[in-house]
Amino acid sequence: MAHHHMIKKCPECGRINLFWNKEKGEVICKDCGLVIEDKMISFDQEWREFEDSDVGQRRTGAPTTYTKYDQGLGTEIGQKSDLYGLEGKDRNKFFRLRKWQYRISTAIERNLKLALAELKRVSSYLKLPKSVEEESARIYTLAVQRGLVRGRSMESVVAGALYAACRRHEVPRTLDELSDASGIEKKEIGRTYRFITRELGITILPSNPVDYLPRFASALKLSAETQSKAVDILDRAQKAELTSGRGPTGIAAAALYVSASIHGEKRTQREVADVAGVTEVTIRNRYKELLDSLDLEKEIKKQKKKRR
Protein backbone atom coordinates (compact mmCIF):
# COMPACT_ATOMS: atom_id res chain seq x y z
CA MET A 1 0.00 0.00 0.00
CA ALA A 2 1.25 3.43 -0.84
CA HIS A 3 2.01 5.56 2.14
CA HIS A 4 0.72 8.96 1.29
CA HIS A 5 1.85 10.13 4.62
CA MET A 6 5.56 10.09 4.77
CA ILE A 7 5.34 13.46 6.41
CA LYS A 8 4.77 12.68 9.97
CA LYS A 9 7.08 14.88 11.91
CA CYS A 10 7.98 18.40 11.08
CA PRO A 11 11.55 18.30 9.80
CA GLU A 12 12.23 21.57 11.54
CA CYS A 13 11.01 21.09 15.06
CA GLY A 14 10.11 17.42 15.19
CA ARG A 15 6.58 18.08 16.33
CA ILE A 16 3.63 16.58 14.55
CA ASN A 17 1.37 19.57 14.37
CA LEU A 18 1.21 19.49 10.64
CA PHE A 19 -1.73 21.19 9.10
CA TRP A 20 -2.95 21.00 5.57
CA ASN A 21 -4.29 24.21 4.15
CA LYS A 22 -6.34 23.06 1.24
CA GLU A 23 -6.91 26.46 -0.32
CA LYS A 24 -3.32 27.49 -0.35
CA GLY A 25 -2.23 23.98 -1.16
CA GLU A 26 0.43 23.83 1.47
CA VAL A 27 1.26 21.87 4.54
CA ILE A 28 2.44 23.95 7.41
CA CYS A 29 3.74 23.12 10.83
CA LYS A 30 1.68 24.88 13.42
CA ASP A 31 4.49 24.84 15.92
CA CYS A 32 7.27 26.48 14.01
CA GLY A 33 5.44 27.79 10.96
CA LEU A 34 7.56 25.91 8.49
CA VAL A 35 5.97 25.48 5.10
CA ILE A 36 6.64 21.93 4.11
CA GLU A 37 4.90 21.82 0.80
CA ASP A 38 3.97 24.90 -1.11
CA LYS A 39 3.87 23.71 -4.66
CA MET A 40 0.35 23.84 -5.89
CA ILE A 41 0.40 21.41 -8.69
CA SER A 42 0.27 23.45 -11.82
CA PHE A 43 -0.26 20.93 -14.46
CA ASP A 44 -1.12 23.58 -17.01
CA GLN A 45 2.43 24.69 -16.91
CA GLU A 46 3.73 21.20 -17.41
CA TRP A 47 1.38 20.71 -20.24
CA ARG A 48 2.35 23.86 -22.03
CA GLU A 49 5.97 22.99 -21.70
CA PHE A 50 5.18 19.71 -23.27
CA GLU A 51 3.31 21.25 -26.17
CA ASP A 52 6.04 23.70 -26.90
CA SER A 53 8.85 21.25 -26.80
CA ASP A 54 8.04 17.67 -27.53
CA VAL A 55 5.02 17.73 -29.73
CA GLY A 56 6.13 20.77 -31.58
CA GLN A 57 9.39 19.09 -32.24
CA ARG A 58 7.88 16.04 -33.66
CA ARG A 59 5.55 17.83 -35.97
CA THR A 60 7.96 20.45 -37.21
CA GLY A 61 11.21 18.64 -36.97
CA ALA A 62 12.96 21.11 -34.72
CA PRO A 63 16.31 19.74 -33.64
CA THR A 64 16.44 18.34 -30.15
CA THR A 65 16.80 15.15 -28.30
CA TYR A 66 14.09 12.76 -28.87
CA THR A 67 13.69 10.00 -26.43
CA LYS A 68 11.54 7.30 -27.69
CA TYR A 69 9.95 4.46 -26.00
CA ASP A 70 10.19 1.08 -27.54
CA GLN A 71 7.13 -0.93 -26.77
CA GLY A 72 6.89 -3.51 -29.52
CA LEU A 73 9.53 -2.06 -31.80
CA GLY A 74 12.41 -1.82 -29.41
CA THR A 75 14.05 0.93 -31.38
CA GLU A 76 16.19 3.80 -30.28
CA ILE A 77 15.84 6.81 -32.48
CA GLY A 78 18.37 9.47 -33.21
CA GLN A 79 17.70 13.13 -33.49
CA LYS A 80 15.63 14.46 -36.24
CA SER A 81 18.42 16.74 -37.27
CA ASP A 82 20.28 13.58 -38.17
CA LEU A 83 17.66 12.84 -40.71
CA TYR A 84 17.76 16.23 -42.30
CA GLY A 85 21.51 16.26 -42.27
CA LEU A 86 21.54 13.15 -44.35
CA GLU A 87 18.91 14.23 -46.74
CA GLY A 88 20.17 14.35 -50.30
CA LYS A 89 23.51 12.84 -49.39
CA ASP A 90 22.43 9.33 -49.13
CA ARG A 91 19.04 8.49 -50.44
CA ASN A 92 18.96 4.98 -49.10
CA LYS A 93 19.77 6.12 -45.67
CA PHE A 94 17.28 8.90 -45.95
CA PHE A 95 14.48 6.60 -46.84
CA ARG A 96 15.47 4.17 -44.21
CA LEU A 97 15.39 6.86 -41.61
CA ARG A 98 12.15 8.15 -42.95
CA LYS A 99 10.68 4.72 -42.60
CA TRP A 100 11.92 4.52 -39.06
CA GLN A 101 10.46 7.86 -38.33
CA TYR A 102 7.20 6.80 -39.78
CA ARG A 103 7.13 3.53 -37.94
CA ILE A 104 8.05 5.15 -34.69
CA SER A 105 5.43 7.83 -34.85
CA THR A 106 2.73 5.45 -35.89
CA ALA A 107 3.87 3.13 -33.14
CA ILE A 108 3.42 5.92 -30.69
CA GLU A 109 0.04 6.80 -31.98
CA ARG A 110 -1.01 3.22 -32.12
CA ASN A 111 0.13 2.65 -28.58
CA LEU A 112 -1.44 5.82 -27.40
CA LYS A 113 -4.68 4.76 -28.95
CA LEU A 114 -4.51 1.42 -27.20
CA ALA A 115 -3.57 3.03 -23.94
CA LEU A 116 -6.36 5.55 -24.12
CA ALA A 117 -8.83 2.79 -24.85
CA GLU A 118 -7.63 0.93 -21.79
CA LEU A 119 -7.78 4.12 -19.80
CA LYS A 120 -11.33 4.70 -20.87
CA ARG A 121 -12.29 1.18 -19.98
CA VAL A 122 -10.87 1.38 -16.47
CA SER A 123 -12.25 4.86 -16.00
CA SER A 124 -15.77 3.89 -16.89
CA TYR A 125 -15.52 0.79 -14.73
CA LEU A 126 -14.72 3.03 -11.81
CA LYS A 127 -17.29 5.59 -12.89
CA LEU A 128 -14.78 8.39 -12.81
CA PRO A 129 -15.75 11.91 -13.81
CA LYS A 130 -14.80 13.12 -17.25
CA SER A 131 -12.36 15.66 -15.90
CA VAL A 132 -10.38 12.96 -14.16
CA GLU A 133 -10.34 10.85 -17.27
CA GLU A 134 -9.02 13.71 -19.31
CA GLU A 135 -6.39 14.60 -16.81
CA SER A 136 -5.14 11.06 -16.59
CA ALA A 137 -4.98 10.92 -20.39
CA ARG A 138 -2.79 13.99 -20.32
CA ILE A 139 -0.58 12.49 -17.69
CA TYR A 140 -0.24 9.32 -19.67
CA THR A 141 0.58 11.17 -22.87
CA LEU A 142 3.17 13.17 -21.06
CA ALA A 143 4.66 10.01 -19.60
CA VAL A 144 4.91 8.48 -23.05
CA GLN A 145 6.57 11.56 -24.45
CA ARG A 146 9.14 11.48 -21.69
CA GLY A 147 9.85 7.85 -22.33
CA LEU A 148 8.63 6.76 -18.93
CA VAL A 149 6.79 3.73 -20.18
CA ARG A 150 10.03 1.99 -20.93
CA GLY A 151 10.37 -1.09 -18.80
CA ARG A 152 6.82 -0.81 -17.54
CA SER A 153 3.64 -2.20 -18.91
CA MET A 154 1.30 0.21 -20.61
CA GLU A 155 -1.49 -0.93 -18.31
CA SER A 156 0.37 -0.14 -15.15
CA VAL A 157 1.20 3.36 -16.37
CA VAL A 158 -2.44 3.87 -17.27
CA ALA A 159 -3.44 2.76 -13.79
CA GLY A 160 -0.84 4.99 -12.21
CA ALA A 161 -1.98 7.98 -14.23
CA LEU A 162 -5.57 7.36 -13.22
CA TYR A 163 -4.62 7.04 -9.59
CA ALA A 164 -2.72 10.31 -9.75
CA ALA A 165 -5.54 12.11 -11.54
CA CYS A 166 -8.07 10.93 -8.95
CA ARG A 167 -5.90 12.24 -6.17
CA ARG A 168 -5.42 15.58 -7.86
CA HIS A 169 -9.15 16.00 -8.30
CA GLU A 170 -9.83 15.02 -4.74
CA VAL A 171 -11.91 12.05 -5.66
CA PRO A 172 -9.41 9.47 -4.55
CA ARG A 173 -9.78 5.77 -5.24
CA THR A 174 -7.87 3.20 -3.26
CA LEU A 175 -5.09 1.22 -4.81
CA ASP A 176 -7.29 -1.81 -4.33
CA GLU A 177 -9.99 -0.33 -6.50
CA LEU A 178 -7.54 0.60 -9.22
CA SER A 179 -6.06 -2.84 -8.97
CA ASP A 180 -9.44 -4.48 -9.27
CA ALA A 181 -10.40 -2.37 -12.26
CA SER A 182 -7.15 -2.64 -14.14
CA GLY A 183 -5.98 -6.10 -13.23
CA ILE A 184 -2.60 -4.75 -12.23
CA GLU A 185 -1.10 -5.56 -8.88
CA LYS A 186 -1.45 -3.00 -6.16
CA LYS A 187 2.26 -2.90 -5.57
CA GLU A 188 2.97 -2.29 -9.21
CA ILE A 189 0.47 0.55 -9.47
CA GLY A 190 1.92 2.24 -6.43
CA ARG A 191 5.40 1.89 -7.80
CA THR A 192 4.46 3.30 -11.19
CA TYR A 193 2.44 6.08 -9.63
CA ARG A 194 5.37 7.18 -7.50
CA PHE A 195 7.73 6.96 -10.43
CA ILE A 196 5.74 8.97 -12.95
CA THR A 197 4.68 11.66 -10.51
CA ARG A 198 8.26 12.09 -9.44
CA GLU A 199 9.58 12.14 -13.00
CA LEU A 200 6.92 14.52 -14.21
CA GLY A 201 7.30 16.75 -11.20
CA ILE A 202 3.66 16.45 -10.30
CA THR A 203 3.16 17.20 -6.64
CA ILE A 204 0.27 15.50 -4.99
CA LEU A 205 -0.76 16.35 -1.51
CA PRO A 206 -1.75 13.71 1.00
CA SER A 207 -5.36 12.83 0.40
CA ASN A 208 -7.99 13.89 2.86
CA PRO A 209 -9.95 11.14 4.61
CA VAL A 210 -13.13 13.14 4.06
CA ASP A 211 -12.84 12.55 0.34
CA TYR A 212 -13.42 8.85 0.87
CA LEU A 213 -16.53 9.19 3.02
CA PRO A 214 -19.24 9.59 0.41
CA ARG A 215 -18.27 6.48 -1.48
CA PHE A 216 -17.74 4.34 1.58
CA ALA A 217 -20.96 5.55 3.16
CA SER A 218 -23.03 4.80 0.13
CA ALA A 219 -21.46 1.39 -0.30
CA LEU A 220 -22.51 0.68 3.28
CA LYS A 221 -25.95 2.22 2.70
CA LEU A 222 -25.55 4.67 5.52
CA SER A 223 -27.77 7.67 5.99
CA ALA A 224 -26.75 11.23 5.23
CA GLU A 225 -26.80 12.03 8.94
CA THR A 226 -24.37 9.26 9.69
CA GLN A 227 -22.14 10.50 6.96
CA SER A 228 -22.13 14.07 8.12
CA LYS A 229 -21.49 12.90 11.67
CA ALA A 230 -18.46 11.11 10.29
CA VAL A 231 -17.32 14.35 8.67
CA ASP A 232 -17.66 16.01 12.03
CA ILE A 233 -15.66 13.30 13.76
CA LEU A 234 -12.99 13.54 11.11
CA ASP A 235 -12.84 17.24 11.62
CA ARG A 236 -12.24 16.86 15.30
CA ALA A 237 -9.75 14.08 14.68
CA GLN A 238 -7.73 16.38 12.48
CA LYS A 239 -7.67 19.00 15.18
CA ALA A 240 -6.54 16.39 17.67
CA GLU A 241 -3.63 15.51 15.37
CA LEU A 242 -4.91 12.02 14.93
CA THR A 243 -4.56 12.01 11.18
CA SER A 244 -0.91 12.78 10.67
CA GLY A 245 1.01 9.87 9.33
CA ARG A 246 -2.01 7.58 9.16
CA GLY A 247 -3.56 6.02 6.13
CA PRO A 248 -6.57 8.15 5.18
CA THR A 249 -8.78 5.19 4.34
CA GLY A 250 -8.36 3.66 7.77
CA ILE A 251 -9.28 6.92 9.44
CA ALA A 252 -12.30 7.40 7.21
CA ALA A 253 -13.38 3.84 7.90
CA ALA A 254 -13.10 4.22 11.66
CA ALA A 255 -15.02 7.50 11.60
CA LEU A 256 -17.81 5.82 9.68
CA TYR A 257 -17.81 2.86 12.01
CA VAL A 258 -18.24 5.11 15.03
CA SER A 259 -20.85 7.36 13.53
CA ALA A 260 -22.83 4.38 12.32
CA SER A 261 -22.85 3.01 15.86
CA ILE A 262 -23.98 6.35 17.23
CA HIS A 263 -26.82 6.63 14.75
CA GLY A 264 -28.08 3.12 15.28
CA GLU A 265 -26.98 1.94 11.89
CA LYS A 266 -24.45 -0.45 13.27
CA ARG A 267 -22.16 -2.09 10.77
CA THR A 268 -19.64 -4.73 11.67
CA GLN A 269 -15.98 -3.92 11.55
CA ARG A 270 -15.63 -6.45 8.78
CA GLU A 271 -18.25 -4.77 6.61
CA VAL A 272 -16.63 -1.39 6.97
CA ALA A 273 -13.17 -2.84 6.56
CA ASP A 274 -14.07 -4.54 3.30
CA VAL A 275 -15.53 -1.41 1.80
CA ALA A 276 -12.58 0.72 2.82
CA GLY A 277 -9.99 -1.82 1.84
CA VAL A 278 -8.35 -2.02 5.23
CA THR A 279 -8.37 -4.70 7.89
CA GLU A 280 -10.46 -4.89 11.01
CA VAL A 281 -7.32 -4.41 13.04
CA THR A 282 -6.70 -1.04 11.48
CA ILE A 283 -10.29 0.00 12.12
CA ARG A 284 -9.88 -1.01 15.74
CA ASN A 285 -6.68 0.93 16.13
CA ARG A 286 -8.12 4.11 14.65
CA TYR A 287 -11.37 3.58 16.50
CA LYS A 288 -9.54 3.30 19.79
CA GLU A 289 -7.62 6.48 19.08
CA LEU A 290 -10.83 8.28 18.27
CA LEU A 291 -12.46 7.19 21.49
CA ASP A 292 -9.40 8.04 23.52
CA SER A 293 -9.07 11.64 22.47
CA LEU A 294 -12.53 12.64 21.36
CA ASP A 295 -14.96 11.77 24.05
CA LEU A 296 -17.51 9.84 22.12
CA GLU A 297 -18.28 7.36 24.86
CA LYS A 298 -21.42 9.15 25.99
CA GLU A 299 -22.93 9.16 22.56
CA ILE A 300 -22.19 5.51 22.06
CA LYS A 301 -23.67 4.58 25.42
CA LYS A 302 -26.70 6.62 24.68
CA GLN A 303 -27.21 4.55 21.59
CA LYS A 304 -26.65 1.33 23.44
CA LYS A 305 -29.41 2.22 25.89
CA LYS A 306 -31.75 2.99 23.08
CA ARG A 307 -31.26 -0.39 21.55
CA ARG A 308 -32.68 -2.40 24.38
Added chain:
DNA sequence: AAGACGAAAGTGGTTGA
Protein backbone atom coordinates in the same frame (compact mmCIF):
# COMPACT_ATOMS: atom_id res chain seq x y z
C1' DA B 1 -22.11 -18.49 16.79
C1' DA B 2 -20.70 -14.11 15.37
C1' DG B 3 -18.42 -10.09 16.51
C1' DA B 4 -14.95 -7.52 18.91
C1' DC B 5 -10.45 -7.33 20.92
C1' DG B 6 -5.46 -7.29 21.03
C1' DA B 7 -0.82 -9.67 20.84
C1' DA B 8 2.70 -11.13 17.83
C1' DA B 9 5.03 -11.81 13.68
C1' DG B 10 5.49 -10.47 8.75
C1' DT B 11 5.43 -7.04 4.61
C1' DG B 12 6.82 -3.12 1.86
C1' DG B 13 8.14 1.34 2.06
C1' DT B 14 10.64 5.59 4.07
C1' DT B 15 14.40 7.81 6.42
C1' DG B 16 18.80 9.00 8.04
C1' DA B 17 23.52 7.57 9.08
Added chain:
DNA sequence: TCAACAACTTTCGTCTT
Protein backbone atom coordinates in the same frame (compact mmCIF):
# COMPACT_ATOMS: atom_id res chain seq x y z
C1' DT C 1 23.65 1.27 0.87
C1' DC C 2 21.58 -0.46 4.86
C1' DA C 3 19.48 -0.73 9.40
C1' DA C 4 15.99 1.27 12.17
C1' DC C 5 11.39 2.53 11.95
C1' DA C 6 6.25 3.44 11.23
C1' DA C 7 2.03 1.94 9.36
C1' DC C 8 -0.53 -1.77 8.08
C1' DT C 9 -1.64 -6.80 7.43
C1' DT C 10 -2.16 -11.65 8.75
C1' DT C 11 -3.08 -14.84 11.97
C1' DC C 12 -4.81 -16.50 16.00
C1' DG C 13 -6.44 -17.06 20.84
C1' DT C 14 -9.73 -15.01 24.03
C1' DC C 15 -13.48 -12.36 25.64
C1' DT C 16 -18.31 -10.31 24.78
C1' DT C 17 -22.87 -10.02 22.94
